[in-house]
Amino acid sequence: MLLVSQVMFLLLCVMESVRTTSVSPSLNQPSLTRVRIIEVGDDYDEETSKTTATPQSPGVTTSRVVRRPCYYDPCAVQTIPCEKISAQTGCLCPGLTGPEERPEPPELREVKLDGSGKVLVHWCAPRSTVTHYEVTLSGENKPLVFKENLRKGAIPELKVGETVCVAARNQVGISEKSCKRYEPPQPNPVALSAGIIAGSVGFLLLLLVLAIVLWKRRTCRKGRMGDAEGLGNPSYTTEHCDEENK
Template identity: 45%
Template sequence: MIPRMTNPTGDLPLPLLIICLVSINPLPTASGVTGKPPDLSEYDVYEDTVTPSGLVPVSQQVIQRCDYDPCREDQTPCLTLSAATGCSCPGFTLDSDIPEAPKLKSVSYNGSGVVVRWCAPYSQVTTYVVAVEGREDELVLEETRRSGIVQDMDHRAKVCVFAVNSAGKSDGSCMMYRPVDNWLPLTSGLIGGAVGLLLLLLLVGLLWRRRRQKDMETRNV
């Protein structure tokens, strides 16, 4: 007689028994570690910030701008400063390009001639040319100049300044010159002198009259 196998868990069916055992002892994960996966937030994550010895990342390099003022007279050209010190000249065009137009600042009379002042463009320039409308002669100045004096201007005319290099001549920056402005200081001086002379004559007349009255009083006594 074959002995009958008994269910150690009682009357539970065998499939239900297997499910209970699996739930109590979870299967190992693919990595061979049982339980919940590790929390990545518990670990510190570092970026690799190692740089080659002696090299500085481009993002950390500080490029100093050249000490260059386009309106300053007789200064070293910015590209010369850049070649000597490694400073930056942003926006400069090459000498193979026609230069941009300079910026004309003022045209005024200084007592001996008409002074023309301008600021340099951000371009390579070899010379500047100052031209007056209706005149054939032009004033040619070197690249470090920011002003020039035009002689013998006694009429209203348009004055222009150009920048020149090996590629050509820039557009002109122009301003109208009005000679009537030249007479304002002279007129003011003449009026001031006339008023001063009149006051002096009036003062002399008052002193002479007072002295005369004093002499008459002395005679009467």
């Protein structure tokens, strides 16, 4: 009887050991961890964030969310503020210094004559908070004021050789000036060469026509003199000359 009980106890131990080792291996797998990666762009004031799941086992997908920079050209007229575009599309606006800091100077690109005869000034905005732009001419203290979204302005009665300056202003103060001297427009060398060639050809054609007219008149005079002496040219009569002169 004792032997039977010992055998039964041994069988129970073996069955318990087998049940423990047959547990699903999925319970022993490590859990997934979520890693948050923050990327900061050089020219933009908000974070470009990426949220990704880093799997410890194969077969797990990765999710990623990326915010793109807004299209912003500092040299073009801003018809729609970047903040409004960001609110609609979720893009990132470029970083600007706040209204409590003095703005950086704008970049004066060019001063040129446009098709209407006015001198046009073109500048690029600084990466600063700006309330308006001030354009001044050499020898004048009163500036021309342009709105903060503008990048071009017409300057009336600007003389060749005068200096044009543009500065940005906000509540703190005005920036340093960016200046250029207005130079006369340079002629297009291709158009100039074409004009010279066309003028030369026209002048040569005019000389050729004049030479033909003078030659015909001279021939008519010789024919008339021959008629007066009785030696007229039968192939070129004075009647033919009279018709040509008409």
